Amino acid sequence: MSYLDTFIFGIYPYICLAVFFVGSLIRFDRDQYTWKSDSSQLLRKKQLRIGSIFFHIGVLFLFFGHFFGMLTPHFLYEPFITAGQKQVMAMASGGIAGVFGFIGLTILLHRRLTDDRIRATSRPSDILIAVLLWLQLFLGLATIPLSGQHLDGSVMMKLAGWAQHIVTLRGGAVELLSGVDWVFKLHMFLGMTIFLIFPFTRLVHVWSGFASITYLVRPYQIVRSRKFGMGRK
Template sequence: MSQAAYTFFFSIYPYICLAVFLLGSLFRFDRDQYTWKSDSSQLLRAGQLRWGSNLFHVGILFLLFGHTVGLLTPHALYESMISAQQKQMLAILSGGIAGSLCFVGLTLLLHRRLFDPRIRLTSRRTDIAILAILWVQLVLGLVTLPFSYADRETAGTMLSLANWAQHIVTLRPDASMLSGVEWPFKIHLVLGMTIFLLFPFTRLVHVWSGFGTVSYAFRPYQLVRARRLNLPRGHTRSQHRI
């Protein structure tokens, strides 16, 4: 990879993906609310979906939370409780388990999309494409585990990735921080950012709705009042159906 391409993908591309992710989601919610859904195919075939969907969602939610906390938490905040080497081993074990569950679930979901004739006919190209991209991303994530295990004594890879992500968030991009990182991590990063870029144009937007349901816990109660009926004299309520 040339130096210009390297700088673009790890210093500029993250901000492009983040801007499209946020503004694109807002624009779609404003203009195409009827497409803001997961397009469930449960009515066509429920058995394989039940296992695939549950395993996929449990795994992907854990991975998203783990990646967010692991990359964006400064080393100084946890070094008094856990060393970088211990944190890397914890990430390898927990990420490996969650990634394996997610991989099995996503493989089931992709299989039913590709090989069930009825579901294939009702699926958009973007549905299959995003599942395939997520599948490749999961494979890349699992491929990085042996590299992380080999680096467990120094935890240099984990610290480099975390420093790079924290510099991106604080608007101080520095692609040179990834110079010593192995190639699977770099491809994993680029594809992960690309998923955020594609997010607003796929069924993945329904993820926002999941976070939105938290607001229901703080909404006021809905008041429902009984409607009064002005019945003619001599008639009872049982004689009139509402």
Template structure:
């Protein structure tokens, strides 16, 4: 069990990260026509609009909340907010965002499974990644009661944050995760697996979403109309004449 635990939390994350980066690059280089999120917006537009907006709003908040909340060292914010207060804010904000994301994803999943026309035109990977994300959200929401219980003693949160920060610095310590409640470990394991599956699913369109931020700093393009010097009594020839 110790060997398996060390592999999952010391080695497996880097396998997922390597596949995530190299797989995304290879797909963009070889299969650019598949670099998209297939649209089915002509069917059940109302359900799609509500589901997509709720899902994307929730998932973006959760992503950046996990990114900055877990990877920010404790000494940076300890002068402004205590670890217990940070834990409480994370539970409340994460719970609200998770619930919003869960409702939106459930609408999208229901639409894709129970509408015959959408289901028949959906790729298997589309359904698979939606189901995996839904399970990940359920596991994440199931950690809220334990996280709320940890407010008075936020050592579990600090241990997980230290583990993730060590992972980023290429100095992971799987012992920090040992003994933590199973749903925290399952949430982390499935999160790593989502990065592993990322290049082979429709999730690659996330790169394009972040790529559009380049338009904010792109220089203006000078566009001039081309004028043809045509005498007033002469008309341009028509195509085919």
């Protein structure tokens, strides 16, 4: 493995994760008024609903699919499904979700770039993150034909092994990627880069989406009518 591979797949992941967590925490602490998705619905509703629905369905499925698919040890699912079967399932479900996300983001990106008012109120980071996500979805879809050339799941096992070595701080992660096609590597690099710039973009509102789960377990909020209270003696 080259020095570039060692840096990108052995050191760069930890830089991205450190900036992702620490940067998000600092932004929440210092700039809470910027912690929002900055919706442009008031400027133009057209295309927003269908594009947003398609994009979020696709991306959320892909996020959790990658998270559990890459980080679940092989021995946990081996008694129920082979690596090859898991790969075929990932190709089919991920392909459908990827198409949903790609179509949705294409609609949203077209809307943002072609509407003068939305373009004028968009920050450079808004356009940058949309373009990067679009490229990431495109690369993800481009890996499907390559995965079809090795249906035994061998490459998927290498990628999952790399991810598990990284998050558990084990050595030898870079060596696991030997022989992996450059499209997979570019997809991985761009994914890590999105984590790197995450705290500096509107994507930080994703944290709030996950935090909203706490509403299910929080105590009931008691609301009293001011008018009723003032009228009592």
